[in-house]
Amino acid sequence: MTNNVSYQHQHAAHCESGTIANLLRHQGATVSEPLAFGVASGLAFAYFPFVRISNGLPLIAYRSLPKSIIKGTAKAFGSRFRFETFGNAAAGQRRLDELLAQGHAVGAQTSVYWLPYFPEEMRFHFNAHNLVVFGKDGDDYLIGDPVAEHVQRCASADFNRARFAKGALAPKGLLYYPDKTVLPNILPESIRPAIRKTVRNMAAPIPLIGVRGIRTLARHIARLDPKAAQSSPFIGHVVRMQEEIGTGGAGFRFIYAAFLQEAADIASLSVLSEFSERLMNIGDAWRDFALAAARMVKGRDALDPPAIAALLLQQADSEAAFFRDLGNAIK
Numbered sequence: 001m002t003n004n005v006s007y008q009h010q011h012a013a014h015c016e017s018g019t020i021a022n023l024l025r026h027q028g029a030t031v032s033e034p035l036a037f038g039v040a041s042g043l044a045f046a047y048f049p050f051v052r053i054s055n056g057l058p059l060i061a062y063r064s065l066p067k068s069i070i071k072g073t074a075k076a077f078g079s080r081f082r083f084e085t086f087g088n089a090a091a092g093q094r095r096l097d098e099l100l101a102q103g104h105a106v107g108a109q110t111s112v113y114w115l116p117y118f119p120e121e122m123r124f125h126f127n128a129h130n131l132v133v134f135g136k137d138g139d140d141y142l143i144g145d146p147v148a149e150h151v152q153r154c155a156s157a158d159f160n161r162a163r164f165a166k167g168a169l170a171p172k173g174l175l176y177y178p179d180k181t182v183l184p185n186i187l188p189e190s191i192r193p194a195i196r197k198t199v200r201n202m203a204a205p206i207p208l209i210g211v212r213g214i215r216t217l218a219r220h221i222a223r224l225d226p227k228a229a230q231s232s233p234f235i236g237h238v239v240r241m242q243e244e245i246g247t248g249g250a251g252f253r254f255i256y257a258a259f260l261q262e263a264a265d266i267a268s269l270s271v272l273s274e275f276s277e278r279l280m281n282i283g284d285a286w287r288d289f290a291l292a293a294a295r296m297v298k299g300r301d302a303l304d305p306p307a308i309a310a311l312l313l314q315q316a317d318s319e320a321a322f323f324r325d326l327g328n329a330i331k
Contacts, residue, residue, distance in 0.1 A: 007022075007026055007105045007132070007134040007144065008022075008025070008026070009022065009132075009134075009144035009150070009151050010025070010144075010146070011146065011147070011149045012033045012147065013033060013147075013251055013254075013255055014033070014037065014063075014146070014147075014251070014255065015129050015130040015131065015145075015147055016042075016063075016066070016067075016069045016070060016128075016130045017033050017034075017036045017037040017040070017042060017069050017073075017146075017255065018033050018130075018146025018147070019070070019107050019130040019131060019132055019146050020036050020040075020069060020070045020073045020074065020107070020130075021033045021035075021036040021073070021146075022105075022132055022144060022146060023105060023132060023177070024036070024073065024074070024077055024079065024178075024182050026105050027079070027178055027181065028181075028182060028184060029077050029079075029182040029184060029185070030184060030185050030186075031073070031077065031186070032258075032262065033146075033255065034255050034256070034258035034259040034262055035186060035259060035262055035266075036069065036073040037069060037073075037252075037255050037256065037259055038194060038198075038255075038256055038259025038260070038262075038263060039072065039073055039076040039186060039190055039191070039194045039259075040064070040068060040069040040070075040071070040072025040073045040076065040194070041064060041068075041072060041194050041195075041197040041198045041201065042063050042072070042252070042255075042256075043062075043063065043064075043198050043201075043202070043252055043253070043255075043256045044061065044062070044063055044064045044198075044201050044202065044210065045061065045062055045202065045209070045210055045211070045213050045214055046059070046061040046208060046209055046213055047059075047060050047061075047208050047213045047214075047216055047217040047220075048060075048061075048208060049220070051168065052168070053125070053126070053167075053168045055233070055237075057233070057234065057237040059168070059241075060217065060237070060238060060241040060242070061241070062241070062252050063252055064201070066109070066128045066169060067083070070107065070130075070176065072194075074178065074182075076186055076187075077182045077183045077186060078180070078181075078182060078183040079178050079180050079181070079182040079183075080178065080179060080180040081107075081176045081177065081178050081179070082176065082177060082178075082179045083174065083175075083176045084174070084175045084176070085171075085172040085173055085174050085175075086164075086172065086173040088164075089160040089161075089163065089164045089173065091173075092160065092163055092164065092173030092175070093156060093160055095175065096108070096133060096141075096175060097136065099175065099177060100133065100134075100135060100136055104177045105133070105134040105144075105177070106132065106133045106134070106175050106176070106177045107130060107131070107132055107133075107175065107176040107177065108130070108131055108132075108133055108163060108171075108174065108175055108176075109127070109128060109129070109130055109163070109171035109174040110127075110129050110131060110159070110162035110165070110171055111125065111126065111127045111129065111161075111162045111163075111165030111171065112124060112125075112126045112129045112162075113125045113126070113162075113165065114158060114161040114162035114165055115129070115145075115154060115158070115159075115162050116154065116155075117143075117145075117148070117152045117153070117154060125165075125167060126169075127165050127167055127168060127169040127170055127171055128169045128171070130146070131143055131144065131145040131146065132144035132146075133159075137153070139155055139156050140153040140154060140155055140156070141153070141154050141155075141156065141159050143159075186266060188266050188267045188268070189267075191263045191266055191269070192267065192269075192330050195260075195263070195326065195327075195330055196327065196330065198256075198323075199323045199326055199327040202319060202323040203320075203323055203324070203327070211316050211319050211320045211323070214312060214313075214315060214316040214319065215312075215313060215316045217238070217312060218309040218310075218312035218313045218316065219309065221234075221235065221238070221305050221308050221309040221312065222305055222306050222309035222310075223305070224305040225305075226302070226303040226304065226305055231303060231305060232296070232297050232303055235293050235296065235297055235303070235305070235308060236293075236294075236297040238293065239290050239293045239294050239297065242286065242289075242290055243287075243290050250283045250284070250287040250290065251283075253279050253280070253282055253283030253286060254279075254280065254283045257275075257276045257277075257279040257280045257283065258276070260273070260275050260276040260279065261273055261276040264276070269330065271329050271330075272329075272330075275322070275325075275326050275329065278322060279322060282315070282318050282319060282322060285314070285315060285318065286315060288311070289308075289311045289312060289315060292307070292308065292311060293308050293311075296308065
């Protein structure tokens with residue numbers, strides 16, 4: 001049995017921020033999941049109609065690019081991570097076993113669909129799911145999956161399949177682990193730059209990014225024909241990307257609100273507490289949007305794309321004002 005017994009699994013809301021927080025805590029840092037998410041400027045929005053994922057539907061993201069939270073949090077804590085990919089599953093398994101034998105707790109990128117400990121109804125073809133591997137017992141890997149409450153076991157054949165899944169965001173067996181000691185605590189001067197970066201991302205002048213991206217998606221939805229066969233699945237996809245894949249629009253707002261509350265104390269910026277409360281309300285409105293859309297998709301209410309688009313535009317207006325005011329408050 002190869003087992004890093006000192007690794008302490010902690011459940012998290014989101015896979016990447018939860019994984020990096022767990023890995024840095026394992027290295028001795030004091031870091032919560034919201035702090036990891038916030039200092040890495042993880043909050044974002046992107047609508048990429050030209051990138052197709054599950055069932056040929058477009059990519060809608062409520063967070064920054066994959067691996068950016070890992071890299072951003074590590075940098076903020078003075079650490080550096082080594083990233084390794086592999087040409088085949090055999091090489092990837094050999095390297096993982098070597099790292100475990102050396103006592104490492106290792107981050108890995110996988111496909112949700114091929115992880116058998118996920119309930120069947122929760123499996124979907126999403127290749128950017130992050131987790132921690134900290135041991136091996138016989139043929140089973142011991143896994144700290146941040147979205148699972150308890151440690152999981154996964155047979156090597158299943159885990160290899162998840163690590164080397166094909167398609168969009170194919171993980172290619174990605175493993176990552178720190179090769180530089182972390183700071184025990186975040187530096188207060190890291191807070192303002194991280195918030196400014198999030199503000200810039202949400203205020204980006206690109207029509208597919210940030211607040212403008214939300215408005216572009218709303219215009220697309222408004223043009224949908226309620227009688228067309230593809231309209232209901234498209235709106236359902238928007239809800240799924242928001243609430244199920246990667247925590248989603250409301251969930252990420254709640255995580256970032258928790259970061260702002262924590263950052264208020266770290267950086268002695270009491271005004272951030274007020275913005276935390278304000279963002280919680282915006283997160284609640286994202287949930288209301290998702291509920292209204294889900295009722296239409298399930299046939300409980302008539303499908304009304306313009307009404308859904310109007311709710312989405314309200315969110316865009318709220319976030320435009322929020323990030324403008326947040327940017328002004330920390331100048």
